[in-house]
Amino acid sequence: xxxxxxxxxxxxxxxxxxxxxxxxxxxxxxxxxxxxxxxxxxxxxxxxxxxxxxxxxxxxxxxxxxxxxxxxxxxxxxxxxxxxxxxxxxxxxxxxxxxxxxxxxxxxxxxxxxxxxxxxxxxxxxxxxxxxxxxxxxxxxxxxxxxxxxxxxxxxxxxxxxxxxxxxxxxxxxxxxxxxxxxxxxxxxxxxxxxxxxxxxxxxxxxxxxxxxxxxxxxxxxxxxxxxxxxxxxxxxxxxxxxxxxxxxxxxxxxxxxxxxxxxxxxxxxxxxxxxxxxxxxxxxxxxxxxxxxxxxxxxxxxxxxxxxxxxxxxxxxxxxxxxx
Amino acid sequence: xxxxxxxxxxxxxxxxxxxxxxxxxxxxxxxxxxxxxxxxxxxxxxxxxxxxxxxxxxxxxxxxxxxxxxxxxxxxxxxxxxxxxxxxxxxxxxxxxxxxxxxxxxxxxxxxxxxxxxxxxxxxxxxxxxxxxxxxxxxxxxxxxxxxxxxxxxxxxxxxxxxxxxxxxxxxxxxxxxxxxxxxxxxxxxxxxxxxxxxxxxxxxxxxxxxxxxxxxxxxxxxxxxxxxxxxxxxxxxxxxxxxxxxxxxxxxxxxxxxxxxxxxxxxxxxxxxxxxxxxxxxxxxxxxxxxxxxxxxxxxxxxxxxxxxxxxxxxxxxxxxxxx
Numbered sequence: 212x213x214x215x216x217x218x219x220x221x222x223x224x225x226x227x228x229x230x231x232x233x234x235x236x237x238x239x240x241x242x243x244x245x246x247x248x249x250x251x252x253x254x255x256x257x258x259x260x261x262x263x264x265x266x267x268x269x270x271x272x273x274x275x276x277x278x279x280x281x282x283x284x285x286x287x288x289x290x291x292x293x294x295x296x297x298x299x300x301x302x303x304x305x306x307x308x309x310x311x312x313x314x315x316x317x318x319x320x321x322x323x324x325x326x327x328x329x330x331x332x333x334x335x336x337x338x339x340x341x342x343x344x345x346x347x348x349x350x351x352x353x354x355x356x357x358x359x360x361x362x363x364x365x366x367x368x369x370x371x372x373x374x375x376x377x378x379x380x381x382x383x384x385x386x387x388x389x390x391x392x393x394x395x396x397x398x399x400x401x402x403x404x405x406x407x408x409x410x411x412x413x414x415x416x417x418x419x420x421x422x423x424x425x426x427x428x429x430x431x432x433x434x435x436x437x438x439x440x441x442x443x444x445x446x447x448x449x450x451x452x453x454x455x456x457x458x459x460x461x462x463x464x465x466x467x468x469x470x471x472x473x474x475x476x477x478x479x480x481x482x483x484x485x486x487x488x489x490x491x492x493x494x495x496x497x498x499x500x501x502x503x504x505x506x507x508x509x510x511x512x513x514x515x516x517x518x519x520x521x522x523x524x525x526x527x528x529x530x531x532x533x534x535x536x
Numbered sequence: 537x538x539x540x541x542x543x544x545x546x547x548x549x550x551x552x553x554x555x556x557x558x559x560x561x562x563x564x565x566x567x568x569x570x571x572x573x574x575x576x577x578x579x580x581x582x583x584x585x586x587x588x589x590x591x592x593x594x595x596x597x598x599x600x601x602x603x604x605x606x607x608x609x610x611x612x613x614x615x616x617x618x619x620x621x622x623x624x625x626x627x628x629x630x631x632x633x634x635x636x637x638x639x640x641x642x643x644x645x646x647x648x649x650x651x652x653x654x655x656x657x658x659x660x661x662x663x664x665x666x667x668x669x670x671x672x673x674x675x676x677x678x679x680x681x682x683x684x685x686x687x688x689x690x691x692x693x694x695x696x697x698x699x700x701x702x703x704x705x706x707x708x709x710x711x712x713x714x715x716x717x718x719x720x721x722x723x724x725x726x727x728x729x730x731x732x733x734x735x736x737x738x739x740x741x742x743x744x745x746x747x748x749x750x751x752x753x754x755x756x757x758x759x760x761x762x763x764x765x766x767x768x769x770x771x772x773x774x775x776x777x778x779x780x781x782x783x784x785x786x787x788x789x790x791x792x793x794x795x796x797x798x799x800x801x802x803x804x805x806x807x808x809x810x811x812x813x814x815x816x817x818x819x820x821x822x823x824x825x826x827x828x829x830x831x832x833x834x835x836x837x838x839x840x841x842x843x844x845x846x847x848x849x850x851x852x853x854x855x856x857x858x859x860x861x
Binding site: 428430432433434436437438439440447448452455525526527 | 592594622623624625626627630631633635638639640641642643644645649652653656657688690701704
């Protein structure tokens with residue numbers, strides 16, 4: 212197990228290096244950040260001074276090595292725009308995004324899993340067909356359009372829910388989140404649902420396919436032959452087998468949900484990392500972009516590791532082959 | 537002779553498919569007495585497994601038991617509601633399946649799968665149920681049962697898994713065990729051990745056994761009576777020695793002729809020409825007619841069931857001379 216973790220960490224180190232190279236030179240190739248945030252009236256001397264202050268006067272490879280040197284010391288640079296450490300900036304926004312992504316994922320599981328299992332258990336019922344038709348909508352409707360529709364219906368027409376921003380937060384066992392206040396939940400409801408829609412559809416499909424496949428297996432028939440109630444056959448025997456693919460996909464989805472909550476955050480003006488990265492890209496705020504991507508890579512690494520561990524908990528056959536290696 | 541444990545009368549199990557009605561089991565009758573072993577023999581697709589599943593009440597749509605009676609313990613299992621049937625499955629009638637690799641749930645430990653089989657029928661504590669599971673494993677010859685209880689199915693060999701399946705069948709002192717080719721997937725030495733143990737079990741506990749197989753040598757060494765099935769019907773039944781030594785039906789004779797034996801070294805094996813007809817397009821009259829050397833005009837009518845000495849019966853217009861009417 213520890214060998215496995217060490218190997219995994221070395222791989223992710225390599226990914227980090229490659230990613231930082233690509234982003235660093237990529238942003239350099241796009242344009243000169245000075246042109247964007249210095250006022251057009253500024254004269255040549257002011258420009259040069261700003262360039263030197265930000266270290267942009269040196270050749271790009273020298274800038275890169277300076278960045279790497281600082282990064283190894285834990286300093287990912289200061290934002291050109293806000294002039295505070297980019298790490299601080301991102302960490303300020305992170306709880307909002309995590310809260311949104313985790314709520315969306317929880318919604319996806321709580322709604323998607325039972326619906327999918329039902330659709331797989333009674334594939335010919337009207338309910339199942341309605342669920343499957345709904346999941347096609349969930350897959351194919353663009354997130355931004357659904358978001359706008361949600362705002363139009365629930366915020367503008369009905370006036371039930373606020374359309375933008377993060378609500379009041381409260382602290383509970385050291386965690387600050389809007390989940391703990393009514394106002395926060397009201398603000399969270401629409402963005403979370405918007406982000407969850409795709410995940411609900413995905414989990415419905417996975418659970419349905421798993422259910423249909425597993426119900427035909429001999430072990431189900433054998434469990435029934437033992438006289439087990441159908442409830443136990445489905446909720447224990449089949450459920451545990453369905454969870455193997457669901458956990459894998461949901462785990463990987465968590466990473467991309469956090470990384471790409473951009474659209475939803477933009478529509479609902481959710482003050483998360485996604486909004487920050489979009490703004491930073493527009494302003495060519497390189498330290499923030501690089502730091503953000505480093506964090507995302509790190510997060511994917513950790514999530515993948517957790518998924519692998521969970522996987523071996525769910526599937527005993529994986530455990531044994533690991534031990535043999 | 538004691539009251540039979542199971543009486544099947546004119547059982548018909550049909551599958552309503554898009555291509556037409558498949559009469560997988562079409563008018564099957566037999567009975568088994570306590571402590572006796574009944575061999576149900578036939579080629580693939582002859583309806584022998586469907587007969588077993590019909591008794592267990594495990595026929596899923598589009599299949600259905602359309603008529604006939606399955607008398608067991610003074611009740612007709614064919615008319616029982618799902619919930620009543622559930623209480624009989626595993627508690628009074630057990631089934632063992634063909635492929636031991638597929639019948640145990642791969643993600644649940646052996647003890648979980650055994651304890652649930654006890655607790656589905658009786659209000660006993662976990663410890664008591666576990667003790668019974670351990671005893672059952674010991675009874676079928678699994679070494680160090682206490683440790684093996686905590687193992688997962690993939691940690692057992694095929695033969696050991698089949699022993700576990702048999703142990704599960706023994707957990708609740710059933711009156712009837714339906715064994716659907718349980719030794720087909722095992723090598724001969726393991727097969728011999730399991731046959732021996734099942735025979736001993738039937739003698740000692742008075743459990744009746746329906747042993748479904750295509751292997752005549754298994755029937756010869758194990759069964760007391762035998763029913764030969766062809767295309768959903770029983771074509772011959774009687775005591776195992778009578779039927780195997782002096783077959784009355786040409787199909788039975790054909791089956792016996794195609795078993796390799798040492799007496800016929802170097803001579804080509806006799807085989808039954810042709811294949812079993814599709815159950816969707818059975819010939820009129822005797823279904824075996826197209827493959828039978830004795831067939832003539834009389835065979836286009838449904839052949840009558842002839843009675844022979846010793847309680848034997850055969851469904852043939854031209855029974856072979858070896859059997860005395």
